[in-house]
Amino acid sequence: MNLHISPADGKPIYLQIVSQFKYMIAAGRLQPGEEIPPIRVLASDLLINPNTVARAYRELEMAGWLLKRQGAGTYVSDRGSPLGREECLRLLGDRVDALLTESRQMSIDFVELLAMLEERNRTLSASAEGTNHDGSQ
Amino acid sequence: MTEANDAVVRITGLSRRYRRTVALDGVDLEIPRGGVFGLVGENGAGKTTLIKHILGLLRAQSGSVEVFGLNPVKTPETVLGRIGYLSEDRDLPGWMRIRELMDYTAAFYPKWDSAYADKLREAFELDPAARIRNLSRGQLAKAGLLAALAHRPEFLVLDEPSSGLDVIVRRDILAAIIRTVADEGRTVLFSSHLLDEVERVADRVAMVYHGKIVVNTTMDDIRATHHRVVLRASTAPDLPGILSCQQRGSEWSLVCHGELETVQAAIHRAGWELVEMCSPSLEDIFVARAGKSASSLEDWK
Numbered sequence: 001m002n003l004h005i006s007p008a009d010g011k012p013i014y015l016q017i018v019s020q021f022k023y024m025i026a027a028g029r030l031q032p033g034e035e036i037p038p039i040r041v042l043a044s045d046l047l048i049n050p051n052t053v054a055r056a057y058r059e060l061e062m063a064g065w066l067l068k069r070q071g072a073g074t075y076v077s078d079r080g081s082p083l084g085r086e087e088c089l090r091l092l093g094d095r096v097d098a099l100l101t102e103s104r105q106m107s108i109d110f111v112e113l114l115a116m117l118e119e120r121n122r123t124l125s126a127s128a129e130g131t132n133h134d135g136s137q
Numbered sequence: 138m139t140e141a142n143d144a145v146v147r148i149t150g151l152s153r154r155y156r157r158t159v160a161l162d163g164v165d166l167e168i169p170r171g172g173v174f175g176l177v178g179e180n181g182a183g184k185t186t187l188i189k190h191i192l193g194l195l196r197a198q199s200g201s202v203e204v205f206g207l208n209p210v211k212t213p214e215t216v217l218g219r220i221g222y223l224s225e226d227r228d229l230p231g232w233m234r235i236r237e238l239m240d241y242t243a244a245f246y247p248k249w250d251s252a253y254a255d256k257l258r259e260a261f262e263l264d265p266a267a268r269i270r271n272l273s274r275g276q277l278a279k280a281g282l283l284a285a286l287a288h289r290p291e292f293l294v295l296d297e298p299s300s301g302l303d304v305i306v307r308r309d310i311l312a313a314i315i316r317t318v319a320d321e322g323r324t325v326l327f328s329s330h331l332l333d334e335v336e337r338v339a340d341r342v343a344m345v346y347h348g349k350i351v352v353n354t355t356m357d358d359i360r361a362t363h364h365r366v367v368l369r370a371s372t373a374p375d376l377p378g379i380l381s382c383q384q385r386g387s388e389w390s391l392v393c394h395g396e397l398e399t400v401q402a403a404i405h406r407a408g409w410e411l412v413e414m415c416s417p418s419l420e421d422i423f424v425a426r427a428g429k430s431a432s433s434l435e436d437w438k
Contacts, residue, residue, distance in 0.1 A: 005337070012416070013337070039319075040315075040316075040319040044315050044319075
């Protein structure tokens with residue numbers, strides 16, 4: 001597991017943990033039923049206050065991403081994936097909003113932005129195919 | 138005089154003068170039990186003077202200081218026996234070897250845990266035969282930290298522990314703070330000018346400015362009530378709770394204090410174009426607040 005915390009991010013640290021867990025679960029890097037590190041272990045790894053980690057876990061638990069088993073650790077919940085897609089779209093929505101705002105500030109019009117998205121998508125798919133091809137040889 | 142209300146430290150109306158200089162000016166401060174309390178402020182703001190009162194090294198000229206419900210000047214052995222302390226200048230006896238330092242410190246603390254002390258010494262890679270005067274800055278800090286931690290104090294006081302140290306040793310110190318609070322009910326007081334460290338580990342933060350406490354609240358509250366706003370406006374925007382304002386071309390970058398809704402409503406009413414709004418880092422807030430004149434500081438108490 002690889003979380004990255006930056007106090008200067010402009011986002012409270014517990015929310016940084018929450019969203020990174022959501023990304024990892026949604027991306028399948030954390031599987032349903034997988035155990036996540038105890039609070040004090042993650043706190044020492046990331047060098048942050050244990051209360052902050054506890055708060056992030058509490059939030060993820062309440063939203064149904066994590067499941068606490070009495071005295072036996074905390075696990076990724078089984079219903080992580082369907083909920084995950086909805087959350088993915090919401091998270092992506094935030095990024096789309098930011099992208100739109102920025103392009104407006106730079107006076108790049110929507111049609112141009114759309115063309116750029118398609119162009120980037122083609123490049124990405126092409127390079128992904130390239131790596132798959134190399135991998136299969 | 139009791140610990141029932143669960144404050145480890147209670148300071149009321151504490152003032153201190155050094156000749157004509159006012160080092161502390163009517164300080165009221167409570168440090169609740171459990172968690173990490175960050176003390177920030179410029180050099181010479183009064184942080185170390187405040188800590189010396191908590192340790193009973195200075196007697197209150199006016200006002201009162203209670204630690205665990207006791208006066209630390211009157212009952213130093215009771216109070217200090219429950220505190221682990223690491224100072225910025227780590228005044229350890231240079232002629233001692235690490236092993237001797239451990240034995241010597243152990244004699245002061247009935248609750249000294251030798252097994253834990255050895256574990257810390259190994260983790261910090263300190264040679265028991267090394268003389269203190271030959272240690273590097275980082276090793277010296279680790280030796281001081283070992284002495285402060287090995288009696289498992291219920292209250293750990295660190296005065297600028299990271300000052301002048303490399304990033305590896307700073308990580309060791311932060312990890313020690315985290316392990317200390319992870320143990321139920323223990324309390325850490327941590328003064329630092331490295332605000333990103335405070336932001337990482339503190340539950341509460343108090344800001345000292347010219348001998349006064351100007352901010353004292355939870356890290357969450359600080360985050361929720363301070364905003365960095367970038368606006369496009371022809372003249373300097375006059376937002377409520379404004380702490381700092383910088384012009385960059387036609388854009389104004391401000392830090393302000395208040396409820397998010399109030400700030401948003403004010404921007405909307407004035408018709409300024411909002412370019413960006415985010416939560417500033419503790420360092421941004423500190424710089425913005427320290428930039429204000431001392432007279433207007435009174436308003437934020």
